[in-house]
Amino acid sequence: MSMRITLGRPDDMHLHLRDGAMLEAVLPETARHFARAIVMPNLVPPVVTGRDAAAYRARILAALPAGMAFEPLMTLYLTEATEAEDVAAAHAAGLIRAVKLYPAGATTNSQSGVRDFDRVRGVLERMAEIGLTLCVHGEVTDPEIDIFDREAVFIDRVLEPIRRATPGLRVVMEHVTTSDAVDYVRAGDETLAATITTHHLILNRNHILAGGIRPHYYCLPVAKRERHRLALRAAATGGETRFFLGTDSAPHPDSLKESACGCAGCFTATNTLPILAHVFEEEGALDRLEGFTSRHGAAFYGLAPNPGTVTLIRGEPVAFPARIETGAGPVTVFDPGFAVCWRVAG
Numbered sequence: 230m231s232m233r234i235t236l237g238r239p240d241d242m243h244l245h246l247r248d249g250a251m252l253e254a255v256l257p258e259t260a261r262h263f264a265r266a267i268v269m270p271n272l273v274p275p276v277v278t279g280r281d282a283a284a285y286r287a288r289i290l291a292a293l294p295a296g297m298a299f300e301p302l303m304t305l306y307l308t309e310a311t312e313a314e315d316v317a318a319a320h321a322a323g324l325i326r327a328v329k330l331y332p333a334g335a336t337t338n339s340q341s342g343v344r345d346f347d348r349v350r351g352v353l354e355r356m357a358e359i360g361l362t363l364c365v366h367g368e369v370t371d372p373e374i375d376i377f378d379r380e381a382v383f384i385d386r387v388l389e390p391i392r393r394a395t396p397g398l399r400v401v402m403e404h405v406t407t408s409d410a411v412d413y414v415r416a417g418d419e420t421l422a423a424t425i426t427t428h429h430l431i432l433n434r435n436h437i438l439a440g441g442i443r444p445h446y447y448c449l450p451v452a453k454r455e456r457h458r459l460a461l462r463a464a465a466t467g468g469e470t471r472f473f474l475g476t477d478s479a480p481h482p483d484s485l486k487e488s489a490c491g492c493a494g495c496f497t498a499t500n501t502l503p504i505l506a507h508v509f510e511e512e513g514a515l516d517r518l519e520g521f522t523s524r525h526g527a528a529f530y531g532l533a534p535n536p537g538t539v540t541l542i543r544g545e546p547v548a549f550p551a552r553i554e555t556g557a558g559p560v561t562v563f564d565p566g567f568a569v570c571w572r573v574a575g
Contacts, residue, residue: 243475250556424475482558
């Protein structure tokens with residue numbers, strides 16, 4: 230028996246598009262279903278100034294296939310040399326929607342990130358004044374801290390001190406992976422929110438390691454214990470307005486994923502909406518899927534809901550492509566490990 234649901238056209242509030250040949254190949258996978266996305270700035274070299282953001286936005290729009298409508302919401306990469314007035318000017322011009330904080334060494338292309346948080350205090354204070362959002366990759370990089378504990382330690386050591394020292398600063402905790410982060414957001418006020426990825430609603434750490442290493446399930450922050458996954462599911466499907474979708478879809482060529490030191494990231498742009506419909510159906514929360522994908526994030530960022538809709542239909546199991554071909558090499562599409570019976574119509 231078929232079912233269908235119609236959603237306001239969604240937003241992806243955390244997306245990696247890369248650049249060059251990879252950008253050209255992966256952009257249509259998002260633009261096919263999503264109207265807007267918060268685009269991550271961790272290129273090489275990173276997007277650190279308003280001029281960089283304008284140039285990157287132009288490259289994204291130039292790569293957009295004819296007939297597709299998509300708005301990239303640009304971000305700047307926070308470094309210890311970032312100038313507060315450049316950030317403010319880019320925001321005033323409508324060029325950027327957020328600034329991204331990467332602790333140095335935390336994830337892909339984060340070498341230019343922040344080591345001394347006191348050196349970015351002036352930028353954060355200016356952001357609080359103008360209402361510009363700080364998106365954070367919430368992990369410490371201290372090698373003495375277990376990788377599975379780095380998100381919880383980041384909250385205590387870094388994020389809470391930053392928020393106490395910078396009243397009014399709007400913060401999105403990106404790709405939260407723990408019940409600690411869920412509880413922290415719930416305890417916060419309207420200036421604090423979090424994105425949750427598609428893959429973290431499905432994976433726990435056993436999926437990566439039990440029975441053999443599965444490189445296409447390796448991401449940062451790494452998936453945690455099952456109790457944390459269940460906490461994420463409850464937050465995503467519970468209708469809470471300060472949790473919303475940010476896929477963190479992160480393409481890498483298979484040659485770099487399937488190597489002795491594989492890159493972190495799951496590429497979910499192709500099949501995120503059908504997988505989410507599956508998850509929300511399992512939780513008896515299909516009526517809350519639109520809020521998670523299309524309403525909550527836009528409201529936090531002060532954006533109007535997108536015009537237009539997407540319709541998902543439930544029927545026979547869908548065969549998604551195993552990979553997409555790019556000029557940088559094939560990229561494996563995330564496999565949730567179960568049959569998905571939802572597809573996007575059209």
